[in-house]
Amino acid sequence: xxxxxxxxxxVTLSEEAFLTINCTYTATGYPSLFWxxxxxxxxLQLLLKATKADDKGSNKGFEATYRKETTSFHLEKGSVQxxxxxxxxxxLSDDGSSNTGKLIFGQGxxxxxxx
Amino acid sequence: SQTIHQWPxxxxxxxxxxxxxxxxxxxxxxxxxxxxxxxxxxxxxxxxYSVGIGQISSEVPQNLSASRPQDRQFILSSKKLLLSDSGFxxxxxxxxxxxVNTEAFFGQGTRLTVV
Numbered sequence: 001x002x003x004x005x006x007x008x009x010x011v012t013l014s015e016e017a018f019l020t021i022n023c024t025y026t027a028t029g030y031p032s033l034f035w036x037x038x039x040x041x042x043x044l045q046l047l048l049k050a051t052k053a054d055d056k057g058s059n060k061g062f063e064a065t066y067r068k069e070t071t072s073f074h075l076e077k078g079s080v081q082x083x084x085x086x087x088x089x090x091x092l093s094d095d096g097s098s099n100t101g102k103l104i105f106g107q108g109x110x111x112x113x114x115x
Numbered sequence: 116s117q118t119i120h121q122w123p124x125x126x127x128x129x130x131x132x133x134x135x136x137x138x139x140x141x142x143x144x145x146x147x148x149x150x151x152x153x154x155x156x157x158x159x160x161x162x163x164y165s166v167g168i169g170q171i172s173s174e175v176p177q178n179l180s181a182s183r184p185q186d187r188q189f190i191l192s193s194k195k196l197l198l199s200d201s202g203f204x205x206x207x208x209x210x211x212x213x214x215v216n217t218e219a220f221f222g223q224g225t226r227l228t229v230v
Contacts, residue, residue: 004158036221043119044205044221089159100166101147101209102174103219105159 002027002094006106013080013113021075021109023064023090031092033057033066033073034103038087047075047088082113117142121206121222128229131195134179138206138222140187146208148189149219150181153203165189201229 007022025033035047035057048057050066050073057064062077073090090106121138128134140146147166151159161174163181171181178197182190189206206222 006158038224041223043121043223044207046218049218091159100164100172101219102149102161102164103159103207104161105151105153107156107158108153 002031002092002104004090004092004104004106006088006090006109008107008109010110010112013111015082015113015115016079017113019075019077019080019084019111021088021090021111023073023075023106025071025073025090025092027071027092027094031094033064034091034093035062035064035073035075036089036091036105038089038108040086044089080111080113082115085111085113087111117146117208117210117220119206119208119220119222121225123225124223125226126228128196128227130198130229134191134193134196134200134227136191136204136206136225136227138189140189140208143208143210144186146187146210148183149207149209150189150191151205151207153205154199155202159205163191196229198229201227203227 003026005024032051034049036044037047038044048059050057053068055066064073064075087108087110089108091103094102094104118141149164150162153159165183179193205224207219209219
């Protein structure tokens, strides 16, 4: 079945460092890919998404490119801030032909940014 | 905008006790609704989803059940909790049943510890 694998955390960086969180997937068909973020004490929020191969999703300085050849959707940010400290989840839509909106998530990666 | 209210944020229950987690939706009608769980070191796993009142689909066999008595109410229950039911439970919704890349929205989650 479809699956998502994320790099294990926690990831600890200093402010203004470059961030990469790896995400690879296994899927049949052409799923949409997502990055969700969960800040402390809050629910999951959509950070960015890509719906087809070679699409680049971007938001708040974060970017991820849908790479079908490597089945990857790595999250990057050029200069992290303390406020970026959160848990990040990679996910794909797993609908097949049923169109139920189900998502498959990775295990989440905790990012800690130190001043 | 659509929101999900989910409570409580944390819960400690003894083994063998019953469970009832509720989430309610505001800002949209007739959404798809989902219950996810994250066990320690694992990704968010879909437990149940519902496409309408009284319609429940179970994704994995387990000790839990779900019900949707009203359009905007989704309940997760257990008659007797097991230690393995500990985890982070997340309620989610999808406002459109059209294209699968429409955005899901999430509650804040419930951290359940069974002791």
